[in-house]
Amino acid sequence: MTSTVATRGPVRVVGTGLLGASVGLALTTRGVEVVLHDPSRTALALARDVGAGRPATPDDAPPALVVVAAPPDVTADVVLAELAAFPDAVVTDVASVKGSVLDELRAAGADLTRYVGSHPMAGRERSGPAAAVPELFVGRPWVVADSGTSSAAALLAVRALAVDLGAVPVDMEATAHDAAVAVVSHVPQVVSSLVASRLRDASDQALGLAGQGLRDVTRLASSDPALWTSILAANADAVRGVLRDLRGDLDVVIAALDRAAAATGPETVELGALAAIAQTVADGNAGAARIPGKHGGAPRTYEVVTALVPDTPGELARLLADVGDAGVNLEDLRLEHSAGRPVGMASMWVLPGRSEHLEAELSARGWRLVS
């Protein structure tokens, strides 16, 4: 973590939910003065109690920087009010959609030299000020969106905020940001919901066959409907574009399956139908291969070692202590559950060339390996 901060206070945080309170808490922790405002007195008091700053008063010195952390649908209105109330302050917002906010500000004739949009790619399973933590932004991309006429000083202030909070600033124009989050975040959310939705009518017995694949695809489906309605509506244009393309691909698959279902056996399926299915899976291979690897680096192939772990306290720790003793670093680790058995599988991703050594070391220590 940085020992000195570039952000100049006082910083005014408007909206003290998870993101706003975490910004306040992180800045306070680093010695920056933070004043808080929220229309909900409960949220405001909670944010104060977790150490995110002190409630704003009319006697406060004017802020150097205002951070608006409101729901997407009210963000533009709040930014407008803050720009008007504090004519010398830089104002940013952290809404997960940027284009519609900027459009509304432009339409209202806002002073866009002092406004910079931003979007920290951070979140948690819990929400609200009680879930605030100063480390929320550590290592995460933080999109900084020039309004088109943002001043150099305003851009610098927002980049400094991101860096002070441990995030990695990424310069991105509002439209490019919205197109990006549509494809890497909003569409995966919608599709995860659609797959999970199909489970409503499935039998209990069918659900008993669920494996890690289904759990992975549907993990996002537990998200908050109100929040996602607001996000998807605010980014409707970009999201529907990607969803329409996806629907086109889906239609190709369904048509191919129609032809396969009409066949009386594998040898009577039209070749074109099988080719269309294979192409869909291959296209998915190509897309998945483009997702960057750990630490934002290039995608890379890891080796996987899988061990059986009894489901009792300390067993997983003992396994990983043995991994540490073997001098091997884990690039990723996943636990898989076993249906009806008190045993789990720990899959450990290691750098190429390290799996053989790790397998030998773990076997020697009595671990049952699945690889």
Place this chain on the structure above:
Amino acid sequence: MTSTVATRGPVRVVGTGLLGASVGLALTTRGVEVVLHDPSRTALALARDVGAGRPATPDDAPPALVVVAAPPDVTADVVLAELAAFPDAVVTDVASVKGSVLDELRAAGADLTRYVGSHPMAGRERSGPAAAVPELFVGRPWVVADSGTSSAAALLAVRALAVDLGAVPVDMEATAHDAAVAVVSHVPQVVSSLVASRLRDASDQALGLAGQGLRDVTRLASSDPALWTSILAANADAVRGVLRDLRGDLDVVIAALDRAAAATGPETVELGALAAIAQTVADGNAGAARIPGKHGGAPRTYEVVTALVPDTPGELARLLADVGDAGVNLEDLRLEHSAGRPVGMASMWVLPGRSEHLEAELSARGWRLVS
């Protein structure tokens, strides 16, 4: 693991890929005689070399049980040949689709008293006999599909095989099995491919914003096109039914987004459009909540504790050793990567009521917590 086995040898395994070789290896490990056959001499030799059994010869005693582990599109033909070649043997197959195999066997007038379909819900990221492991089936559901006229002895033999290999037998009729895997496995696979496919046209900068959600949804998309073409074509009827329903839901979302995109601001979006989006996410919540929890039990809510972990060997082990010292068992564990930073986040799922204790213990040991 069981110390005695109920399966009576010799067992003949036809098809020595990952599944067949793992069956052979697991039985051999338990002292059951296994003979192997595969049209590929290389696959056969590899399976022998990993200890899955010995290659079959014309002089072998007739097998008591034949396990066919061939691709779905040739499974019925191989089962037919084995039923004919060994008139006293029970024959099973492990193909991931059951209805089309049974239909082909029926059409060919096979002796279905000696045939039982089965499907172990097990797999690995690697394939082929070299990836075979005796523990592959431990704790996994193993579907046992009565042909409708399977004899009690045949059903018993296949259930015994599942139990001997550490799996959990699940009785399920072929059509019900195919409907189940369509919704919990095949459709998630298709949809994962469709989402990943959209990434092909995304900018590098967009992909740089990818988080854990995208990685979860697209993890299945790296699967083998040839294998999945075979599986999807063989289960075309069930899969297209679920995909059509999903497309209907997708159409509703796209129509709602069209209406949201046409609005000039949040307050002018038709209420019905927002309600349709919210309903989609809520339906996903309801479906996701039906996925069984760990060990096949009822779904339950866990508490999550998240800690920052330096990305150096032994640190994760040290964290989990501290978790073990605190006397807390982890129900699940996930590592999240940080873009551009040598630090990860370990999210630990614990039983309700245990997170406060764990947080206090970890904080006292100097861990930086995100929750």
